Structures are given as structure tokens and as C-alpha cells.
Amino acid sequence: MNKVLMKGNEALAEAAIRAGCKCFFGYPITPQTEVAAYFAKNMAKRGGVFLQAESEIAAINMVLGASSAGVRAMTSSSSPGISLKSEGISYIAGSDLPCVIVNVQRGGPGLGGIQPSQSDYNQAVKAPGHGDFHLVVYAPASVQESVDMVFTAFDTADRYRIPTMILSDGLIGQMMEPVVFPEKTNDIPEKSWACDGHKNKRKHNIVTSLFLEPDKLEKSVLQRNEKYKLISNNCADCETYLCDDAHIVITAYGATARIARSAVNEARKQGIKAGLFRPKTLWPFPENELRNSCKNAGHILCAEMSAGQMVNDIKLYTNCSVPVSFYGRTGGVIPEPEELLREIIKLSEGRQ
Amino acid sequence: MSVIFQKPKSLADVQTHYCPGCTHGIIHRLVAEVIDEMNIEGTTVGISPVGCSVMAYEYFNCDMIEAPHGRAPAVATGVKRADPELFVFTYQGDGDLAAIGTNETIHAAARGENITVIFVNNTIYGMTGGQMAPTTIPGQITQTTPYGRDPKTNGFPLKVCEIISQIDGTAFAQRVAVDSVPHIKEAKKAIRKAFENQKEKRGFSIVEVLSSCPTNWGMTPSEALKRIREEMIPYYPLGIFKDTDVWNK
Amino acid sequence: MITIDFERCKGCRLCTEVCPKKIISVDYEKHNLKGYYTAVCTDNEQCISCSMCAVMCPDYAITVER
Incomplete structure (x- = not known):
């Protein structure tokens, strides 16, 4: 069709x-x-x-x-x-x-x-x-x-x-x-x-x-x-994007994942090894895939259009083995890719 | 010798959980007799409510669905719309139909859903132990109106048939009682009519049955029937409130 | 004549009151599994098979024959 x-x-x-x-x-x-x-x-x-x-x-x-x-x-x-x-x-x-x-x-x-x-x-x-x-x-x-x-x-x-x-x-x-x-x-x-x-x-x-x-x-x-x-x-289902060598993995679902993807692309242009983990099912959560995607990561950034909900599950499913930060906008405010990029840069500088 | 009266075929051969003298059993039997007479057990789906008759699904031999409290008319709507050839009835008490489920009841009527609603009004919440119902009569003592229902604080009862008969989608509304043999025979006729209306697709049908609750009224079964006659019928007069054909008139 | 299902009857006595021949009463000698003393017909010879007891019975425990 x-x-x-x-x-x-x-x-x-x-x-x-x-x-x-x-x-x-x-x-x-x-x-x-x-x-x-x-x-x-x-x-x-x-x-x-x-x-x-x-x-x-x-x-x-x-x-x-x-x-x-x-x-x-x-x-x-x-x-x-x-x-x-x-x-x-x-x-x-x-x-x-x-x-x-x-x-x-x-x-x-x-x-x-x-x-x-x-x-x-x-x-x-x-x-x-x-x-x-x-x-x-x-x-x-x-x-x-x-x-x-x-x-x-x-x-x-x-x-x-x-x-x-x-x-x-x-x-x-x-x-x-x-x-x-x-x-x-x-x-x-x-x-x-x-x-x-x-x-x-x-x-x-x-x-x-x-x-x-x-x-x-x-x-x-x-x-x-x-x-x-x-x-x-x-x-359980997910999409991973540039996670294999990623030092910073953004986790995001739905509309936020689209914005996160743009931020990852921009970060890569600037030489930061960023990746995106996007769960397609939130329950069951693709937890094995999450852990695989983060095996080279020094930091996880969970981005949501909320005050922080999925972030707790990300900590749980990674058993807090990787530090997890959160960036969210809520109340109907949609985050800009630049906002997420800023967070990625902040984390990468902290890491270096 | 031939059998001239026995348990209807569409009722399971089990003892019900109802208290001795509770007239739910009579109303179950009347519904089942109508199902038998119309030979529709195989094409009937019943919806049981939350309340004393929640376990009606164990007693009727037709397919049965247990609905959330008050939502039976919405569940019935879902079944009927999925397959309009099925006979669908709800069996609901006063708390279920006239308090928490008032909205579902009124709008199923307003849509003229071709379903049959059996409304058992015994002016009290039975299963939870005898609290004020939306149909509790002024002055009636219940667990939550220990000094008698005072309309100044507790408001007035809802007269369901009077309300439902005002709705354009209602084809049939009749109030009956099960306090005596003649009234029981009248109730059966009303229930039959309410099911026949589904066959003829005439619209929403409701039969309000004045019923007893000896346990929570603190009466013997016989005294409870007397209360239906002497207190309930004067407040909730029997009769046909509406009889029309919504869809083919 | 009538037959009363011993296990289904709860002894509510609605049948005893409606019977025009007053030939139904509760038997306090033995109870069923649920512990109810049940109704019994004391004189089936006199039964006119009017079915009033069965119509009134909330436990559909009564079968009527003629």
C-alpha cells in the first residue's frame, strides 16, 4: 500500500x-x-x-x-x-x-x-x-x-x-x-x-x-x-541508537526520544560519544537490552516530559551500576534538543 | 401425575447464598421462567451487579458477566452493541442502580438500548450490612440512619420508575412487588414483557421489583412481606409507568 | 402433591403461611447440611396442587405435581 x-x-x-x-x-x-x-x-x-x-x-x-x-x-x-x-x-x-x-x-x-x-x-x-x-x-x-x-x-x-x-x-x-x-x-x-x-x-x-x-x-x-x-x-521491545560505544546513554521514550535523537546526533558532531536507548514497551521494560546498551557508558541521562518517573526504573534496572541523571520538562513544555545537548555536554565535561 | 411446577431449567441446581426469606430467589426464578418460556437461554447474557446478587452468575445457566459496581447498564450496552441478536439483561440492586450507577442507568435508557433491567428495590444496602440506600424511605432506620432517614440531612429517596419513564428512550417501565402470590404473577408478566421488548427491539425496558430484606430490616420473612405491602407500596406505587415502542412507533 | 427439596429449603416459612390447606410446617426434628430446619408437607393427600407455596418459595425448593 x-x-x-x-x-x-x-x-x-x-x-x-x-x-x-x-x-x-x-x-x-x-x-x-x-x-x-x-x-x-x-x-x-x-x-x-x-x-x-x-x-x-x-x-x-x-x-x-x-x-x-x-x-x-x-x-x-x-x-x-x-x-x-x-x-x-x-x-x-x-x-x-x-x-x-x-x-x-x-x-x-x-x-x-x-x-x-x-x-x-x-x-x-x-x-x-x-x-x-x-x-x-x-x-x-x-x-x-x-x-x-x-x-x-x-x-x-x-x-x-x-x-x-x-x-x-x-x-x-x-x-x-x-x-x-x-x-x-x-x-x-x-x-x-x-x-x-x-x-x-x-x-x-x-x-x-x-x-x-x-x-x-x-x-x-x-x-x-x-x-x-x-x-x-x-x-519487551526497544530501539538502540549508537549505544555500542556510547559513553553517555540517553534513555527516553515517545516524543522525547525524537528530541533526544537530535541531541545525540549533535553531540556526536561535537565528538561526544552519545547514544540513545528507547524503550518501545514500558511494561514489560526491556531491561536486559538497557543493561547491554549501557555496558560502555559512564553516565545515563534519562529525559522525560515529566518531573521524573521512568528515571527511577532506569536506576532500578541498571542496579545503579551507572550514575543516572535526569532532565525533564513538564506541564506541557516540550524540551528543545539544545537543552538535552547542554546536559550531555555537562555530563561529558564532568567525565573528562 | 405430572409436574406442574418446578425449578426452571435455566437456574442452576444449587442452594443460593441468600438469607432465608430473601425474595431475591423469587425474582431469580421469575427471570429464569421467562428465559425458559421464551427458549432463549442459549442466546441470553446476564450481567450481575455488585451487591447481594453479585453471585447471580453462579445461579443463572446462561452466560453471565460480573460488572463493576453500578456499571451493569454500560457493560450490557457493550455486549448488546457487540451482538444485537443476544438477549441482554442486568440484575441490579438499589445501591448499584440508583446511587453509584445512576448515570449508567439513565444514559442506557436515554440511548434506548434494547436491554432489560431488573431493578431490585429493597430500600437498603444488603451485602454491606444494612446501610441507607437511595431508596430508603424517610424515617427508615438503617445502620447509617440510626435515628431514621431524615430528608433534611439525608435527602429524599429516588423514585426510579417515575424518573426513567420521563426519558424518551424508555420503552417500558413497570413497578411490581413480590410480597404475595398475585403480585408475583404480575411481576412475572412484567418481566416477560421486558424481555419480549428486546425481541421486538422496542427500546429500554426496566422492571422495578419491590423486594424484602428480612435480615437487615430486623424482621421475620413474613413481617418483611408485610412491610412491602404497608410501607413500601404506598411510597412506591405499583403500576406501568410507560409502555411504548421507542424505535418503531 | 408437593415435594420440598430438603437441601435447598432454608425454612423461611413463607410457604407455610401461604398454603390454603395449612398442610406445610417446619420440621424441628432434623436440619439440613446448612443447618436449616426445613419445611415439610404434613398431609399430601389434602394438597390441591394450587402451587401457591412454590410461587412464594424464594429457594425454588418446591416441586408440584397433579
Whole structure:
């Protein structure tokens, strides 16, 4: 297929339709509204369901219902809306239901702002809701990657019966880039567990997250944890750029990684051996690849559009074996490549 | 000799966890009888709420989903939109439907979703041990209104059928009770109608069932039925509040 | 005639009150696994198979035959 020029949010919606998403439920919030608007325009005529819910809470629970019925279902929102969805996300995880949740992040806390941000890293990776569970979190850094990750997110969700999240941001969502859509969708697996009417051919299916007896609840949580181990082995993904000989490795994801890449290029021009480590999945985190990328590094610089969230994981996954500094802008302020370059130079001078 | 009355086929052959004399069991049976009579067990999906009837999924033999507190109408919407040929019903208590889930209830009605809502109103939170519900009657003593519900501090109860019947997407709203044999037969008819409406795609249907909670009311099962008659029905009058065809009129 | 499922009955007595022939009562001699004293029909000969007890039973424990 030919390249088309598309806005990140719209490309994401188009990708979902092509990936076999049958039901989309959403609620308007900036800066993700184009996702819902694209579905509204296209879903019905392509045999799917678009429904604007009365709230984020209702939208995620409609996803719970549609996913229970065995179809590919999705919702999207931006930061404050994801907080509202967290109840439903926890129930979906506890009920072992597949679905895709999109967060086009904006600045917080509270109503915050409407400019791009990465301040929901902790929410997405550590605490998307109450209870012992994880989301698989994909962090696209381009419009093309938004498209590719939507396909992967649906496949992973179905394969492991888990909710997955595309953690985008206002920058990736709003910008236009050329994209190519994959030619074909992977087969959607049979869902023998679905509540789609037993047609008098099987015992009734139950979708629930309730286990009143502690040993049964523990068993269900531990079983899910086994699944998480598999996912950690199979799904962690990253991109490394000029890390092999890098003395200074910048770690950044999403939009910030694009800015960091420019800073790395500029640093190299100035003779500083800088590299970029970009996780494409934030959970599971590509921790082995991170350690490999930093084996020659004297310093790690973690750059984020937040006050410092992923940086703690970088310290954890490197076991603090390399000093880790942080540079972040938050509240919707996007860092300039020069700001990161300045940090790199500072670190390289400190090292020499 | 032939059997003229027995447990409906679409109810599991297990003892329920409900307290002795709790009328949830009667309402379960009425729903199951309707499912049997319409021969739709294989194409029905039920949504159980959070509350005493959370474990309804263990009792109905059709496919069942357990929803977050109050969200059953949203979950039902998801199922119905995914496959409009399924019969979808929610089974919700007063706290679930009329407090934490008021928004989901009203908007499912406003969308004219072709679903059936069975609303069990016993004027109290049962599972958590008898606190004030959105339908607790003024003066009623509960754990959180130990001196009786005073509208000056606790506000007034919601009359759900009266509210829902004002919404354009509502096809059918009827309040029934299960305090006596004639009322139970009337309740069955209403539930049947609410399911038939799905077949005919007439819009949102709700049946509010005045039910008892002997344990948390501190009464015998028989006294509890008397309370339905003497205190609840005068406050929540029985009857059909709306009966129309939203989509084909 | 009626049959009352011994294990499903919880002895709530709603059936005993609704029976027009007053032929159902609770047997306090033995309880079921859950510990409930259950309802029993004391004189099935007199049963008119009106089904009122079964309609009133919250535990769908009563089967009626005619």
C-alpha cells in the first residue's frame, strides 16, 4: 500500500479498524478527540460500532462488555480520563479480558493542561488501577509506530487475554507524518471463554473478577503472574541508537526520544560519544537490552516530559551500576534538543 | 401425575447464598421462567451487579458477566452493541442502580438500548450490612440512619420508575412487588414483557421489583412481606409507568 | 402433591403461611447440611396442587405435581 499522510490520532484509529476492532467506546477529551471523531466517521460504514459514552467510566465498562462478548474492543482518552477508567481497567484485568486502551497524555495533575506530557508513566506502568496486575504498555515515537503498535497491542491482548495500552502523547497524537498500513491483519484467535450465548452447545461461561475465598483469589493472581513472566520474555521491545560505544546513554521514550535523537546526533558532531536507548514497551521494560546498551557508558541521562518517573526504573534496572541523571520538562513544555545537548555536554565535561 | 411446577431449567441446581426469606430467589426464578418460556437461554447474557446478587452468575445457566459496581447498564450496552441478536439483561440492586450507577442507568435508557433491567428495590444496602440506600424511605432506620432517614440531612429517596419513564428512550417501565402470590404473577408478566421488548427491539425496558430484606430490616420473612405491602407500596406505587415502542412507533 | 427439596429449603416459612390447606410446617426434628430446619408437607393427600407455596418459595425448593 502507498504512503499516506495522516495525523497520529487518526492513523491510530484507522489502524484499529484494520486490526479488526469491532467496537470503540469513547468520551471527548483533548488532545485525543480525533481518535473518537475518526471512528465516528468511519466505524459504522465498515461494519463496526462507535458509541460516545456518557462518561469515561461508562466507556471502559462498555469495552468490558463488548470484550466479554468476544469482539475486539477499544477505548481512548487522555490523562484525566484514564484516571476515571482505572476502575474498569482493574476489572478488565481481573476478568482476564483483552482490550486496547489508548492514552494520549497531557499535562497533570488534576485538570492540568492540554499540551503534551509524559507524566502518566507511573500510572500506566505501576498503578493503572487497584490490585495486583499489569498492562502491556506500548510507547510509540512516530505516527507509523502508533499504527504498528495498535496491531501488536490487539494481538498481544488476545494472545494473553490481558488489557494493553498505547501510551501516546499530545505531540505524537497531533502531528502528521506519512504512514503505511500493514497489508493484512493476523487471525483473531477463537474465544471459547466469551459470553456470546452458549447456544445450548456448551456450559455457561462466566466473566468475573470476584473470588471471595482468599486461596482462590491468590491462585488467580499467581496464574496471571505466570502469564506476566511469559509476556516479559516475549514482548519487551526497544530501539538502540549508537549505544555500542556510547559513553553517555540517553534513555527516553515517545516524543522525547525524537528530541533526544537530535541531541545525540549533535553531540556526536561535537565528538561526544552519545547514544540513545528507547524503550518501545514500558511494561514489560526491556531491561536486559538497557543493561547491554549501557555496558560502555559512564553516565545515563534519562529525559522525560515529566518531573521524573521512568528515571527511577532506569536506576532500578541498571542496579545503579551507572550514575543516572535526569532532565525533564513538564506541564506541557516540550524540551528543545539544545537543552538535552547542554546536559550531555555537562555530563561529558564532568567525565573528562 | 405430572409436574406442574418446578425449578426452571435455566437456574442452576444449587442452594443460593441468600438469607432465608430473601425474595431475591423469587425474582431469580421469575427471570429464569421467562428465559425458559421464551427458549432463549442459549442466546441470553446476564450481567450481575455488585451487591447481594453479585453471585447471580453462579445461579443463572446462561452466560453471565460480573460488572463493576453500578456499571451493569454500560457493560450490557457493550455486549448488546457487540451482538444485537443476544438477549441482554442486568440484575441490579438499589445501591448499584440508583446511587453509584445512576448515570449508567439513565444514559442506557436515554440511548434506548434494547436491554432489560431488573431493578431490585429493597430500600437498603444488603451485602454491606444494612446501610441507607437511595431508596430508603424517610424515617427508615438503617445502620447509617440510626435515628431514621431524615430528608433534611439525608435527602429524599429516588423514585426510579417515575424518573426513567420521563426519558424518551424508555420503552417500558413497570413497578411490581413480590410480597404475595398475585403480585408475583404480575411481576412475572412484567418481566416477560421486558424481555419480549428486546425481541421486538422496542427500546429500554426496566422492571422495578419491590423486594424484602428480612435480615437487615430486623424482621421475620413474613413481617418483611408485610412491610412491602404497608410501607413500601404506598411510597412506591405499583403500576406501568410507560409502555411504548421507542424505535418503531 | 408437593415435594420440598430438603437441601435447598432454608425454612423461611413463607410457604407455610401461604398454603390454603395449612398442610406445610417446619420440621424441628432434623436440619439440613446448612443447618436449616426445613419445611415439610404434613398431609399430601389434602394438597390441591394450587402451587401457591412454590410461587412464594424464594429457594425454588418446591416441586408440584397433579
